Amino acid sequence: MKSNAEIPESRFLGGISTQSLRNLLPRSISNTQQKMNKSKFSKENTPPINPNVQIDNKNIPPDPKKLLIETKITSKDTDDITKSENQQDLPVVSSDPSVKVVVRIRPGNWRERGDRTVRKVSPNSLVVGDRSFTFDSVVDSSSTQEDVFQLVGVPLVKNSLAGYNTSILLCGQTGSGKTYTMWGPPSAMVEGHSPISNQGIVPRIFQMLFTEIQEQENSEDKHINYQCRCSFLEIYNEQIGDLLDPTQRNLQIRDDAKNGFYVENLTEEYVTCYDDVTQILIKV
């Protein structure tokens, strides 16, 4: 079998990058959960043991997976419900899984022009040569930055505002489009906001996040205050470096009952709007 490096068409990007937005969680939700959950780790992202078991605690933010299943059942007719009750042993497949794997095929460069070895064949599958692979979603080379944001970024912001830790992890060989997908071209952070811009998923996420926060804070019936802190780190040669303080090059991962996992002494800057984040990124 050929190695990846030998396959010219391996220009697809396995998507989902992970960056903890723990610090961007609404403080009110974080506090409530800490009080409710004295155990060592936060259970906020723990899937229900049995998706059909009702959890009798109105303070726990809804699990999107569970909501989806409940919605499905209420929209079914009675015959269907009876049928599903009789099929207890069948696995429940949710179309909104906790981990989604999205593949983006980038346009071919001059060396790959006309190369059709990697082809999207359905919304969630592609073929490489004569082998087919299935993922949660596949976006082809004609996809725009906005398409990818709608698919990955929008649900992520909604879930994080509902109280979940959310992450995007990106993987792909060099030149496969990770930076382009996450950030866009170098000018992207200061580009005007528009669906047709080349801005990547990160600036779009920040824009949506602060717009939503603003709307919620301005809303008269919701008395919510958000506090956002921002940090940037890199892992290089198995060492964690603080991108906001280059003198900190070998930070340690710690774990305690109050914070769960965290990076000790990592700089966290308070941010209140998109421009605050851009200013920080300019420094990095």
Ligand SMILES: Nc1ncnc2c1ncn2[C@@H]1O[C@H](COP(=O)(O)OP(=O)(O)OP(=O)(O)O)[C@@H](O)[C@H]1O
């Ligand atoms: N979907 C896309 N549309 C247009 N151009 C793209 C797309 N994806 C990537 N490119 C271009 O391909 C080139 C390589 O992309 P990029 O730098 O994002 O790769 P990378 O995976 O981050 O590479 P590395 O791991 O080496 O940093 C860049 O010139 C980028 O602009």
